[in-house]
Amino acid sequence: MLKALSSSCLRLRFHSTPSSLPSHLRHGTDSNSPLLRVLDSLRGSNRRNPNFCQRLFFCSDSTDGSEPVEPETEAKRPEVEEAEAKSSSAIVPTVFRPEDYLTVLALPLPHRPLFPGFYMPIYVKDPKLLAALVESRKRQAPYAGAFLLKDEPGTDPSVASGSDTDKNIYELKGKELFNRLNEVGTLAQDKPYNKDDDVIKATSFEVISTLRDVLKTSSLWRDHVQTYTQHIGDFNYSRLADFGAAISGANKLQCQQVLEELDHIGDFNYSRLADFGAAISGANKLQCQQVLEELDVYKRLKLTLELVKKEMEISKIQESIAKAIEEKISGEQRRYLLNEQLKAIKKELGLETDDKTALSAKFRERIEPNKDRCPPHVLQVIEEELTKLQLLEASSSEFNVTRNYLDWLTALPWGNYSDENFDVLRAQKILDEDHYGLTDIKERILEFIAVGKLRGTSQGKIICLSGPPGVGKTSIGRSIARALNRKFYRFSVGGLSDVAEIKGHRRTYIGAMPGKMVQCLKNVGTANPLVLIDEIDKLGRGHAGDPASAMLELLDPEQNANFLDHYLDVPIDLSKVLFVCTANVVEMIPNPLLDRMEVVALAGYITDEKMHIARDYLEKTTREACGIKPEQVEVTDAALLALIENYCREAGVRNLQKHIEKIYRKIALRLVRKGASSELPAAGDHVVGPNEVKEESVGESAETVVEAETEVVSEPVDSGSNDMASEISIEIDTTQKDHSVDEKQHLTNQPTDSKVNVETDKKEESEASKEVEKVLVDTANLSDFVGKPVFHAERIYEHTPAGVVMGLAWTALGGSTLYIETTLIEQAEGKGALHLTGQLGDVMKESAQIAHTVARAILLEKEPENTFFANSKLHLHVPAGATPKDGPSAGCTMITSLLSFAMKKPVRKDLAMTGEVTLTGKILPIGGVKEKTIAARRNDVKTIIFPSANKRDFDELAPNVKEGLEVHFVDDFNQIFDLAFAD
Ligand SMILES: Nc1ncnc2c1ncn2[C@@H]1O[C@H](COP(=O)(O)OP(=O)(O)OP(=O)(O)O)[C@@H](O)[C@H]1O
Structure with missing residues (x-):
């Protein structure tokens, strides 16, 4: 029978004896x-x-x-x-x-x-x-x-x-x-205990302090306490209830109040404290029942203590977990918050409006000045894209695509043209300023400008400058742009195999870019630039699309008025663009392209031209680039000539330019070194004083000191090149005479403006004059600047022996001479054969076979009893063996070589020849007459044999190229035989 009753404040046991309830x-x-x-x-x-x-x-x-x-x-x-x-x-x-x-x-x-x-x-x-x-x-x-x-x-x-x-x-x-039902309910009383028991007190304090700690760390617990204390408040601890209700916000102060209340509980009732602790702990029901059943206050407190301690541990773990997670997310959150704040501040200050609005405003502002000239269809696309931009989410990828697209679309110079200048005289001046010689090329360009003037436009023509490297194709293109007052843009298509480079990528691709032409227009900012397309002969063969066809679309005046770039997706007008292409080998240009071009060939320079170019252009620009004054240096004609003949024999002048740069760099170093050493005075050395330096820097004084270690030229410097230079050179001579002893160390040059004074009163002048270091470059010390001359295989024979004949060849690098050598392998009855070496191509091999047959026939004709070819196994070689060679133009040279060897008769000295031969001995025309002529001159050839059909080409050559050459034009090999073997 159940005997226990639960009460709100009493503890009861089933088995307890009935007693008075009160x-x-x-x-x-x-x-x-x-x-x-x-x-x-x-x-x-x-x-x-x-x-x-x-x-x-x-x-x-x-x-x-x-x-x-x-x-x-x-x-x-x-x-x-x-x-x-x-x-x-x-x-x-x-x-x-x-x-x-x-x-x-x-x-x-x-x-x-x-x-x-x-x-x-x-x-x-x-x-x-x-x-x-x-x-x-x-x-x-x-x-x-x-x-x-x-x-x-x-x-x-x-x-x-x-x-x-x-x-x-x-x-x-x-x-x-x-x-x-459990045996113990809640209508009973505790066992009596000693309130002053130290152990109980200590335990209760510990419970309180643990509760305080838990309350501090765990907000969950504060809520817990709140719930319970509300009820406790109805009980004896009314004050605690009040405070408990107040801690719902759980701020610091409120928490403190609860803690104080806890202290208070401990003060007057330990058993309640134990109950309180156990009740609000998260312990399971068995543990709670255990506390409830324990009537001994001390033990009860201990049990509670265990529970709250455990709670403390849990709350610590909870805290550390929370902390770790908070740390992880707080970094990102912080950055986000700061960014947002920054944006808000910028917006507030008017530094930045809303991204999209600012962007749209930027694009509109950009297109505004060109609005009238911009084609309507482009304006429409821009408007559509701007509307689309407003609708898109700023962080979306499509937003970026649209933004980039608008960026390109609005950056192009729609209808913005530079005023073309068709002043022929001005153009001539500019062309002469930039380039020496090239008369026929300049003439062609002036013709082109003249036509432009009459038509009012220079469009519709594609000029193709062809020639060996370094002959000035690119720089002529730049000069034409300057002459016409057009912006210049250059891009190379050498090795280009991707059509997208020309036509652009479709916008759907990630990282899509427009093609080169659109980039060009954006870059130059005008719709009528001069575009130089370099290396058009080296256009790659595309794997995806044919670049040549894309080039055709770009260059063809019929098509390019509506050139469609894949990226831009709106037609652009390229008809006002002037295209100039450059190529080394015209034959390599795809035919449909070549068909639309006006080819202007630059053949290369002869020594004389190179001398002028070096003196008047390359030296000048290099000297300025190196920061050297004209009076500080002198390169003699002899040195320049040696440089051209022994170091830079190729058709172009790029290598010559490099060598001149090399010389000037070395000169700069010498001058700087000299200057540095003069700052530290040494016995016997001339020291440039601070005042002298100052005056020199003003530019008034031009007194020049030439290092004693460099030889002084006796011949005057080219007087035509520079007045100042000529005066200086004269001064050098004068001072040389004056400084009889000191000349060993220095030679002093006088300033130009005091030249008269120098002649009248040298002493006075020498006092007033200031010294400037001068470096002299001559043949003797040329190798100090550019090293030893390079060995050239072109000139391997001073006198050609029997069996060796000089031919003339054309390569992409310009014209060159080459030797054909014949020798005997073995001789026996009926052993007649020809062995070929020298990396010859098929055409050249066939040409050799033809030559063998023709030579045999000619020999038979000239010396019927000579059976040399019938009984000789011959070896024909064309040095240099590492260079591949091909073409039929060495035919006549081969026959001459074979006959020379057969007849044991060397050919005439300084003879070179070129021409294709038929089996019957007829001579056919060849290409590259100018290059071959220049190459022959370079190699001191005095007599050249050309096919008669090439006479026209030769006649067109500039007089300075033809000057001093003995040229024979032949139709038949017999003519060559007479010329070559004549005594
Ligand atoms: N006739 C000239 N007068 C003055 N300078 C010249 C002349 N010809 C070439 N040069 C100079 O030679 C250098 C090389 O010329 P450029 O780069 O134009 O050669 P290129 O023919 O375009 O060569 P590549 O085929 O290798 O591109 C340039 O500094 C140019 O100014």
Whole structure:
């Protein structure tokens, strides 16, 4: 039989002997006693809960379910321990009769025991239970027993889920339920304890301090405390309740208040403290029941301490987890926040408007000045794209694509042309300023400009400058642009194999770019630049599309008025662009392209031209680039000639330019070294004084000192090149005579403006004059500047022996001479054969076979009894063996070589020849007459044999190229035979 009754403030045992009930009342000594208030509320004066009918507050645990708890078991009124009853000295409410409490309802609690002093709501829906409770109230016995349910035998309490337990409760009936109730409910009293016991005190303090710590760290706990303290407040600890209610915000101050209250609890009631600790801890029901059942205050405190300590540990772990996660995300959040703030600040200050608006404004502003000239279809596309930009999310990839597209579209110089200048005289001046010689090329360009002037436009022509490297193709292109007042843009298509380079990528590709022409227009900012397309003969063979066809679309005046770049996707007008192409080998240019071009050939320079170019152009620019004054250096004609003949024999002048740069760099170093050493005075050395240097830097004084170690030329420097230079050179001579002894170290040159004075009063002049270092470059010291001359295979024979004849060849690098050598391998009856070496191509091999046959026939004709060819195995070689050679133009040279060897007769000295031969000995025309002539001159050839058909080409050559040459034009080999072997 159940004998225990739960009370809000008393602890009760089944087995305790009946005793007087008022003991529990003695605990609720003041009028605020929760017990009284519970009773009051049950009497119908519950002010706290207006839902009183549905939800009655009991000093019991919540069943948490909507189903009512069946008050199946009527328990007998418990017996209160006598000792406690006696010890009670509280004010006893007169309305209560102890006998009313002997029998109470026993409410099973599924989750946790109810600790004395706590409220817990339970839902009562069952009308029977409700009636019983109302009845109980009527009888002024507002108690119900609150008993924690024991777990079913064999189940693990930690695993069983609450809902299962709830369900089970409702099914439990009668005895079964009774058996499952714990033996201790909440209507009992604690064992008496000594309030001043140090151990209890210490334990309670520890509990308090742990609770304080947990409260500090865990906000969850603060909420927990709040919930519980609200109920505690109804109990004895009303103040705590007040504070507990206040900590809902859980700020620092409020937390502190709770902590203070905790101290207060500890002060007057240790057992309550233990209950409080256990109740708010997250411990499971068994542990809580253990605390509840423990009547010894010290032990109870210890149990509670264990629970709260554990809670402390949990809260520490929770804190560290929270901290780690917070750290991880705070960095990103911080950056994001700062960025947002920055944006907001910029916006506020007007530094940056909204991204999209600012962008749109930028694009509109850009297109505004060109709006009238911009084609309407382009304006329409721009407008559409701007609208699209506003609709797109700024972080989306499509936004970027649109933005880049608009960027290109608005940056192009729509309808923006530079004023073309067709002034022929001005153009001539500019061309002469930039280039020496090239008369015929300049003439062609002037013709072109003249036509442009008459037509009012220079469009519709593609000029192709062809020739060996370094002959000035690119620089002529630049000069034409300058002459026409067009912007210049150069790009090379050598090795270009991707059509997209010319036509652009489609915008759908990531990293798509427009083609070279669009880039060009954006770059130059005008719609009519001069575009130099370099190396058009080296256009790659594309794997995806044919670059040659794309070039055709670009260059063809018929097509390029509506050139469509894949990226831009709107037609652009390139018809106003002037295209100039350069190529080394015209034959390599794709035919359809070549067909549309006007080829202007630059053949290369002869020594004389190179001398002028070096003196008047290359030296001048290099000297300026090196920061050297004209009076500080002198390169003699002899040195320059040696440089051209022994170091830079190729057709162009790029190598010559490099060598001149090399010389001037070395001169600069010498001057700087000399200057540095003169700053440190040394015995015997001439020191340039600070005043002298100052005056020199002003530029008025031009006194020049020539190093004694360099030889002084006796011949005057080219007087035509530079007046100043000529004066200086004369001065050098003068001073040379003056400084009879000191000349060993220095030679002093006089300033030009005091030249007369120098002649009249040398002494005075030498005092006033300031010295400038001068470096002289002559043949003797040329190798100090550019090293030893390079060996040239071109001139391997001073006198050609029998069997060796000089031919003339044409290569992409210009014309050159080459030797054909014939020798005997073996001789025997009927062994006549020809062995060939020298990396000869098929055409050249065939040419050799033809030559062998023709030579044999000619020899037979000239010397019928000579069986040399029939009985000789011959070897024909063309040095240099590493260079591949091909072409038929060496035919006549081969025959001559074979005959020379057969007849043991060397050919005429200084003879070179070129021409294709037929089997019957006829001579056919060849190409590259100018290059071959120049090459022959370079190699000191005096007599040249050309096919008659090439006479026209030769006649067109400049007089200085033809000058001093003995040229023969032949139709038949017999003519060559006479010329070559004539005595
Ligand atoms: N007739 C000339 N007068 C003055 N300088 C010249 C002349 N010819 C060429 N040069 C100079 O020679 C240098 C090389 O010329 P450029 O680069 O134009 O040669 P290129 O023919 O275009 O060569 P490549 O075929 O290798 O591109 C340039 O500095 C140019 O000024």
